[in-house]
Amino acid sequence: MTIASTTPPDLELVAITRSFNDFVAVDGINLTVGRGEFVAIMGPSGCGKTTLLRILAGLETASSGQLHIRGKDVSDVPVNLRSTRLVWQNYALFPHLDVAGNIAFGLTLKPHDKAVVAGRVRAMAELVGLTDLMGRKISQLSGGQKQRVALARALVTEPEILLLDEPLSALDAHLRIRMQGELRRIQQQLGMAFIYVTHNQVEAFSMADRVVVMNKGKIEQIDAPEEMYARPKTEFVARFVGTNNLFAGRIQEVAHDRVIVHCGHGQVEVRTHDSPPVGTPVFVVVQADKLSPAPTGVAGENRLDATLRGREYAGSHNVYLLDLVDGTEVKMTVPQVLAVEINRPASAWFSPENASLIRGAA
Numbered sequence: 001m002t003i004a005s006t007t008p009p010d011l012e013l014v015a016i017t018r019s020f021n022d023f024v025a026v027d028g029i030n031l032t033v034g035r036g037e038f039v040a041i042m043g044p045s046g047c048g049k050t051t052l053l054r055i056l057a058g059l060e061t062a063s064s065g066q067l068h069i070r071g072k073d074v075s076d077v078p079v080n081l082r083s084t085r086l087v088w089q090n091y092a093l094f095p096h097l098d099v100a101g102n103i104a105f106g107l108t109l110k111p112h113d114k115a116v117v118a119g120r121v122r123a124m125a126e127l128v129g130l131t132d133l134m135g136r137k138i139s140q141l142s143g144g145q146k147q148r149v150a151l152a153r154a155l156v157t158e159p160e161i162l163l164l165d166e167p168l169s170a171l172d173a174h175l176r177i178r179m180q181g182e183l184r185r186i187q188q189q190l191g192m193a194f195i196y197v198t199h200n201q202v203e204a205f206s207m208a209d210r211v212v213v214m215n216k217g218k219i220e221q222i223d224a225p226e227e228m229y230a231r232p233k234t235e236f237v238a239r240f241v242g243t244n245n246l247f248a249g250r251i252q253e254v255a256h257d258r259v260i261v262h263c264g265h266g267q268v269e270v271r272t273h274d275s276p277p278v279g280t281p282v283f284v285v286v287q288a289d290k291l292s293p294a295p296t297g298v299a300g301e302n303r304l305d306a307t308l309r310g311r312e313y314a315g316s317h318n319v320y321l322l323d324l325v326d327g328t329e330v331k332m333t334v335p336q337v338l339a340v341e342i343n344r345p346a347s348a349w350f351s352p353e354n355a356s357l358i359r360g361a362a
């Protein structure tokens, strides 16, 4: 008889909650992170991202719930014995030590053979691209180089999971994009799970295998970036992620995959096999880049007759702000400049295939 061996996930959170007096900062979080997965956590300021990361690092204790790393309950394991390491934006490097000394620091906390330390430091320096700077003082490094040192110092201890709290936010836009690619390469090379807290959606969506959106201490949605972007599941996520338009209405008719929604400005058709029943309040969600200018005076499906309120020039595209008759504000993103004046009528339309439904408030 053979016993099936199952590999436990790198991380498993079960109903993790953290309260500060009466205030619940992290509220019943359930999350499983598979082996070597890159998970980004996003959410507005104060939603509990950092508190959650600190609980994983052992810097904060959960009020209740269970925390397993590779199948072991580590809820009571102190920070210095956790197999997690935290990297954050204020590198917290030692100015009196050089690059090599900073990287080696993590290893000096436990007894290690000198040759082993030197070998591991060299390997980490190579991994993060610091080999030529080992003798430099920290004050002689750029922001990007300092972040590499902080990363190497965390990785040299061979954690099972790396936790990153806004690690790139102190870098300029150009360097940030470069470091995003570097971080992803390092993560894949090591096959290590990364839990990455960021305010930056582009960063989260371009790097992560899955994105977690938090709101008021709870998880709103966990999904692959493409899925989260194309099919937000709650009103909060639809408003938080990307540039979505939301039209409030009620399901009026359902016929196979053809769903008619009665909205404040008129009827909208959506193609979906997954419609709630007639009468249900919903939001029709359409991304701003799925709207196109509609010719004037031509009737058509999902036509939005509006007034142009403004235009924002965004380099590669233009964002047009439209007001519908019921006051709903709409954003339309198009590459071209339209021949329409502010405060004059403008029309847009979208295909029923490019709209999705989420449940609205009852």
Ligand SMILES: Nc1ncnc2c1ncn2[C@@H]1O[C@H](COP(=O)(O)OP(=O)(O)OP(=O)(O)O)[C@@H](O)[C@H]1O
Pocket (backbone or CB within 6 Å): 020, 023, 025, 043, 044, 045, 046, 047, 048, 049, 050, 051, 052
């Ligand atoms: N030690 C503490 N005592 C009391 N309240 C706290 C404490 N630590 C955090 N909080 C509160 O818990 C909530 C969540 O804070 P947290 O730092 O986790 O949010 P965040 O999502 O990381 O925010 P930001 O994006 O601004 O860093 C906030 O309202 C914060 O004020």
